[in-house]
Amino acid sequence: MKIITTHKSSDFDALASLVAATIIYPDAKPVLPGTVNANLKNFLAIHKDIFNLWAPNEVDLDTVDTLICVDTHSWSRLDQRLSVLSEKSDLDVIVWDHHEEGDIEARESHLSQTGSATTLLVQQIEKERKLITPIQATLFLIGIYEDTGHLSYPSTRPEDAYAAAFLLDRKADLNILGTFLQPAYGKKQKDILFNMIQEAERSEFNGFSLSVSRIELEGRVENLAMVMQMYRELMNVDVAIGIFRDVAKDNCMLIGRSGVDDINIGVLMRSLGGGGHPGAGSALVKGANPDALLETVLELLKGNQYSSVMLSDIMSYPVVTVNANTPVGDVAMMLREMGCTGMPVVDDNENLVGVVSRRDFKKVKKSNQMQSPIKAIMSRTIITIDYDKSAFEAVRLMIRHDIGRIPVMKEGKIIGIITRSDAMMYFYDLLPD
Structure with missing residues (x-):
């Protein structure tokens, strides 16, 4: 059996490399260490089922004959449960890494000092002309951006930028990236945030609090999305809108953030030619007057043309x-x-008593267990949601409890179910018009 693994305390570059390797080695099982960082944990709460990841204790290590290591080639950095593989004299090892030091001896090594390990695997994917989905492209771009500081660290190489461009061409979603990845924050961003707070215009609409700032910029500024998120939090409002005017190019970058279920920023931005997801979005409007643009945004908000997607819209x-x-x-x-x-x-009596998922079947170790009742392996911790809640709340529950499906209840009975696939359709703005 072939397995792919990466370093413990996994970050986005580790996961992205792991998933990218499954495209190059489709017959290998991706084994994610038991410890991951906080941002990655939130990402996996929504995306876990897509990547079919395995835990180290779910793999029969005695049958492993090929080990593929990504983003590390040091035994000490692997999950401790995999250390027994170092004792296998006939173990075939393949390495993809951008770090110099490592003690894992490999038959095949792909080592290069790029800013991100993901870059190496994306290069191979492009070379082999493998197809990738927009969701995979988004994950790979997050991995590259995390390890290169959005292509700003001194360790960044031209290959990282080329790989990022390739992924953007494959529909990587920058709005999703900003949701899960905390970007770099420098003096320029601090100055813009200070000016936004100074220029903030607070108001109320339909019972929600709103803060708007109009700022003129000189040249390109990175990480405005992160500045907007901090602005909304500091202003303590439900919705924040930033209008950033580039005088030289005569355009306005409109960025929005929402912290409430009922305001779908993605829908609002789509009406202005942009896009996004319920909590965040942006639109580039050329030749627009900032005052006129603000008036349009306020009309859209007050006109309720952005209403949040409800559970009935996405549940199965x-x-x-x-x-x-x-x-x-x-x-x-x-x-x-x-x-x-x-x-x-x-x-x-048709009362809900549990939920069974693919992970529960990994508890089955012997063939005679297949005759046991499903209640023997099902999860008895049940998280449900009422039918009149929003889709945004369902996504939050999935992240908070790391679950893949939530029964939708009405008067104590199941009337529908929200799965990770349903949440992905919502989160990536793929619902049909």
């Missing part, structure tokens, strides 16, 4: 449930036939 229904006494093997077959990764479990 009718809900397919399984009885708690159904054999594990039968449930596994049902999931395969339906192409699902999990489903709610009910008792004889």
